[in-house]
Each structure stands twice: as C-alpha cells, then as structure tokens.
Amino acid sequence: MQTLSSHILGRWHTGTEKPVTLENPTTLAPLATVGSGGFDSKAVLAFAREKGGPALAALNFQERGKLLAALSGAIHEHRDELIQLALENGGNTRGDAKFDIDGATGTLMYYAGLGEKLGARTLLSDGEGLQLGRTARFWGQHVYTTRPGVALHINAFNFPAWGMLEKMACALLAGMPVIEKPGTPTALVAWRIAQIIVEKGILPAGVYQFVSGSLGDMLDHLGPQDVLAFTGSSGTGANLRGNANLIKHNVRVNIEADSLNAAVLAPDVDASSDAYGLFLSNVALDMTQKTGQKCTAVRRVFVPAERVKDVVADLVAQLGRTKVGDPSEKDVRMGPLASKSQFEEVKKGIERLAAHGTIATGGTDPIQPKGYFVAPTLIVAKDAQNPAFHAEEVFGPCAVVLPYSGDAVEAARLVNLGGGGLVCSVYGNDAEWTDRFVLLAAPWHGRIWIGSDKMAEQALPPGMVLPMMIHGGPGRAGGGDELGAERGLHFYMQRTALQGFKGAIEATFGDKSPATGTSGS
Numbered sequence: 001m002q003t004l005s006s007h008i009l010g011r012w013h014t015g016t017e018k019p020v021t022l023e024n025p026t027t028l029a030p031l032a033t034v035g036s037g038g039f040d041s042k043a044v045l046a047f048a049r050e051k052g053g054p055a056l057a058a059l060n061f062q063e064r065g066k067l068l069a070a071l072s073g074a075i076h077e078h079r080d081e082l083i084q085l086a087l088e089n090g091g092n093t094r095g096d097a098k099f100d101i102d103g104a105t106g107t108l109m110y111y112a113g114l115g116e117k118l119g120a121r122t123l124l125s126d127g128e129g130l131q132l133g134r135t136a137r138f139w140g141q142h143v144y145t146t147r148p149g150v151a152l153h154i155n156a157f158n159f160p161a162w163g164m165l166e167k168m169a170c171a172l173l174a175g176m177p178v179i180e181k182p183g184t185p186t187a188l189v190a191w192r193i194a195q196i197i198v199e200k201g202i203l204p205a206g207v208y209q210f211v212s213g214s215l216g217d218m219l220d221h222l223g224p225q226d227v228l229a230f231t232g233s234s235g236t237g238a239n240l241r242g243n244a245n246l247i248k249h250n251v252r253v254n255i256e257a258d259s260l261n262a263a264v265l266a267p268d269v270d271a272s273s274d275a276y277g278l279f280l281s282n283v284a285l286d287m288t289q290k291t292g293q294k295c296t297a298v299r300r301v302f303v304p305a306e307r308v309k310d311v312v313a314d315l316v317a318q319l320g321r322t323k324v325g326d327p328s329e330k331d332v333r334m335g336p337l338a339s340k341s342q343f344e345e346v347k348k349g350i351e352r353l354a355a356h357g358t359i360a361t362g363g364t365d366p367i368q369p370k371g372y373f374v375a376p377t378l379i380v381a382k383d384a385q386n387p388a389f390h391a392e393e394v395f396g397p398c399a400v401v402l403p404y405s406g407d408a409v410e411a412a413r414l415v416n417l418g419g420g421g422l423v424c425s426v427y428g429n430d431a432e433w434t435d436r437f438v439l440l441a442a443p444w445h446g447r448i449w450i451g452s453d454k455m456a457e458q459a460l461p462p463g464m465v466l467p468m469m470i471h472g473g474p475g476r477a478g479g480g481d482e483l484g485a486e487r488g489l490h491f492y493m494q495r496t497a498l499q500g501f502k503g504a505i506e507a508t509f510g511d512k513s514p515a516t517g518t519s520g521s
Helices: 041-057 061-077 079-090 094-118 162-174 184-200 234-241 244-248 274-292 305-319 340-354 408-416 431-444 502-509
Strands: 002-004 006-008 011-013 020-023 030-034 138-146 151-154 178-181 208-210 227-231 252-256 261-265 298-304 357-361 377-381 398-404 421-427 445-451 470-473 480-483 493-501
Touching (some): 002 184, 030 079, 041 208, 061 094, 079 184, 094 162, 094 274, 138 502, 151 162, 162 184, 162 480, 234 252, 252 470, 252 480, 261 408, 274 298, 298 305, 305 357, 305 377, 305 398, 408 431, 431 445
Parallel strands (some): 261 298, 377 398
Antiparallel strands (some): 020 030, 445 470
16 A cells, blocks of 8 residues: 655655555545654745745746646646546546546646746736826836745645646746645545656756645744645634734735535526526536535525426436446446545535425435445525525535525625625526626625526536636635636735836836736836
8 A cells, every 4th residue: 555755855755643544435445545744844944945946036937837838748648547546536537537637737738828928037017107206207116026935735635636736837937936735535646746746857956845644833934925825624724824923924825715606597597598508507517526526616506486496306307317426437427525524524514404494306315335425415495594504515516505586686695695705606698687696796706607698608617717717705715816817926926016217117127018918027
C-alpha cells in the first residue's frame, strides 16, 4: 500500500505522525496511507520565499505563462491514469473524473494564454492615469505588483485536481510561489499530480511545495506579504480566518465556503419551452454530478406554488434516468460519496431536512450492499420560509423544492435567505421579471446564471466554473473570489497608488492595455 508523502524543501518527506488510511468508497478497500508532521513549517515557508519567489520574480508574465502551459501538458499526458485514481479514491464516474482533470488542465492553459497576452511585463496597471494637480504634470496611476511572500492553498476533497491547479494558475502567473495542501480523503489524485510536477522539473526550486496530511503550525508563521486561500466548510473557514497570527499580521485570506445555491423557475416558462427543458436537465445534473459534491451544486429549487406538483414529477423522472452504482461500470452516472464521514453527514442532513418536508424520491435507505452510496434525493418543503432550508448545506445529491408565489421580489427574498451564494440560476423568458429578480439577488451572489429559450442551445450549465469569470460569493459563501481572468491575479499582488511627474510614471507604469482588454506594464 502506498504512503503519500510531502514534497518540501526540495525533497520528498514522509510524515512521522500516525497515518490516516485512504479507501475506495465503492469497495471500502484500503488504498494508501497519509502521514503528517515531522517538518519545520518556518523552513518550508522560508524556502518558498527565498528560493521560489525570486525565481518567479525574474520571469515576466509571458514566461510564467509558458510554465503553466508546460504543466498543463505534463498533467494531460497522465490523464487516463489520473482518471482511474479518481475513480478508485474519489468514487468518481469517468465523466466526473474527466470534469475534474480536464477542468484543471484547461484552467492552466487559459492562464497560460493570459500570460502570453500580458507579454513581457511584470506588473499590471489598474485603469487609466489621473491628473492630480493644476496641470497634467502631477499625475497618478494605480498599479499591481507581486507580493514577495508565499501563497498557502488549503484545498477541498471534491476537486483534488481542479481545485489545486486553478489556485496555482493564478498565483504562479502573478509571480507568487505556492504551498499546496490537498483534502485528505481524496489526496491520491493530488499527490500523483505533485509527483508529475516534481518529476518533470518544470518549475524552479521553491516555486511549488506539497504537504500531505496536516499543515502543523504553518499558519502561525505566515507573514504580512503571504496569502492564504481556502476551500471547504464555513466552520473551518471561520476558524482559519480567526487565527491569531493571521489577524496580527493582517494576512490576506480568501475563503470559498458553503453555498445554498438556488435554481429559480420564473412563472412565464412554459413546460414545452427550451428554457424548461434546460431547467430540468441542469437541476438533475447539479444534483448528481460528482454525487452532488460540488460547491456550485443546486441545493434549493424555487418553483411557482401552482406548478410544484408537475415540476416535481418531471424532476423525479429526470433523476430516475441516473443509474447509481459502481463508477467503473460504463452506464453508471453517479457513484458513491467520497468518504465515510461524508456519507454519515449527508444521511443526517437528509433526515434533518426531510423532517420539514416530504421526500419525493431518494432518501437514506441503503441502495447498495457495500460502499458510501446515497440515492439522488428530492425533498418538497412544506413551508418555504422554514429556516432549516436556508441554513444547512447537505453536501451530496440532495435538493429541496420550495414553492413561491411567482413574484420576482418574493423569489429574490427567499433566495437571499441563504445568506450569500456562489451561484444562482434563474430560468425565464420575461426580461422585465428576470431583470427585477437579478437586481435584487445580485448583491447576495458571486454569479447569476440567466437561462432562457434564446441561449438554451449554447449554454454551459451553471455548475461549471469558467476561468474567465469570477468564482466566489459573499456571506456564507466565504466573502472571497477566485479566477475571473486578470482579476484572479489581484489577490496575489499589491495595489499601490503612484503619484509624480506624468512623463516618468507613464513611461514605466502607465496603462499599456493590449487590445484583449487586459492591462499591464
């Protein structure tokens, strides 16, 4: 059985503490062990700052982009191997595994292309310059420069490839070395990617380090130029944000946490319309893809009260087409939950929500003799106002149908009871109704996906995170954001206002935005 080690200080290190066993969630067979501890956190951070930081600082955006392209190609070479590991360790179907692996390599390539567009520069200008004095001789310009620290990334279990590499893409292009800590239950995929990165020797020493298991006291040694990005539960995110050392040094923190994402069916959408078909297929996909273990998966489905019965029947039929079982079988479309702890938490969550509604399909009854399987579960709320439906995320294949009057204002009010979300999808052909809803829901969401007949044939599903659009959300969703093209670099850079002689400032720091719409100098 394999032991997952860390790659720190330029070498592989096996943890000294009692190891954790990883298992196949379908067969429950042990796969590997993960050890923690036995390393000096301060030394690991110093290695990144003193070796990796200067190595990246010596490269411009174009050169860093070439590193990202090489990483993408190296990982893609091992695509089939990684897909198999995701099936074994994460319970992924082949389609779910491809979603993770291809999302990772695709995001790396997108940021490689952005690096090419930004060109032979090392800083970004933020908008146009400004006249500050009586004449234009006294001039101002905002710029972004790379922070001379290290980016510590604490990643979630559900996307061991994509989650790690999307953060890396932004940090490395911005010029910051990274330390990656994967979610332990599915760490086998992330660890194999770490092996590939190290074996290929694409990145200079200190630019990339990988920690299996616990980080130990590393958070206690982060400094004011370092950053922390975390994806996971809101409870863990709050604990991290409250770390005394992070507060003392005002360490920059980005959190992507729980999200009770909503899908809203507008009253004008006819059952025979393309928008309605899109609504049914997207809700079912979000509930079952990755076994519902997506931060963007829909958890609440808002339907006009007079249509609940018919819509629920259609959703149950749609979900019934999803075969659940051993993900190695070609016709299976949903595998098990990733771990025993997830399995137990999801079952308890379904039971808590079902106490306030009626189960239309699914539930917690066993559907396989072995493994961490839960059926796609749709619950119909008795009362859409019940706080239970707006307070707890069941991180699995479970959603709740909530009736509303059909009024856009009421729909937005109910959706916003979730306290902040990553994505809300709304399906409607009445532009006035949709616009009213969007304006009221937008302050509470990082992204709003608007479905209609006119875009149904070309739309990517709302659960898809695209590198050119921001990913994040306010409130319970964590209050941060990632990606968003050049915006994704800003977290790793410092914005500074420069003031001085116009000619001097414009020559070096002025807005030299290429035709692509990005900016840099």
